Amino acid sequence: RKEVEQDPGPFNVPEGATVAFNCTYSNSASQSFFWYRQDCRKEPKLLMSVYSSGNEDGRFTAQLNRASQYISLLIRDSKLSDSATYLCVVNQKVTFGIGTKLQVIP
């Protein structure tokens, strides 16, 4: 089993839709989790940290489920500008998921 697993997508969603991605991790001792956004041929940029109690930043909500060992990212009211690849990161060994590609369609 890979340390961090993500569905590579693509997820094609209409503008205004709500979309959710999950990311599973194998090491139960993992302590820190992040979501990054990567635009085509650009460097990954931090989108948000993931806290145990869940956290929200505008239209984005991140959650952690330690019992099932996954983190999630929810995007509400999708914008065209949200089209990108979303990478989850589990920091026990700074391991990146493969990324989930999101395409928001007008």
Next chain:
Amino acid sequence: NAGVTQTPKFQVLKTGQSMTLQCAQDMNHNSMYWYRQDPGMGLRLIYYSASEGTTDKGEVPNGYNVSRLNKREFSLRLESAAPSQTSVYFCASRAGTGPQPQHFGDGTRLSIL
């Protein structure tokens, strides 16, 4: 706000040539990392340096060497480039251990013919 600076941004090499990719950060971060990213493979860790004076192998270290020259700089060397090393290389830094995110450079696009 320079953050993490990588040079060069693009490079084409012939098989067997050597080169060094440079990375510098101005955030006083302790940890630095080198990744490669290939289509469909995600980011894979080549080497990292948890602090000045230490380096450790990551997931795909073969064919590479690194030097943590000082706290700011972490270079990646290809001694004898191979076509399989054609990739986009990202350098990243992080304040230290614990729940700290990484900050990435713009990347170096390397093609080996």
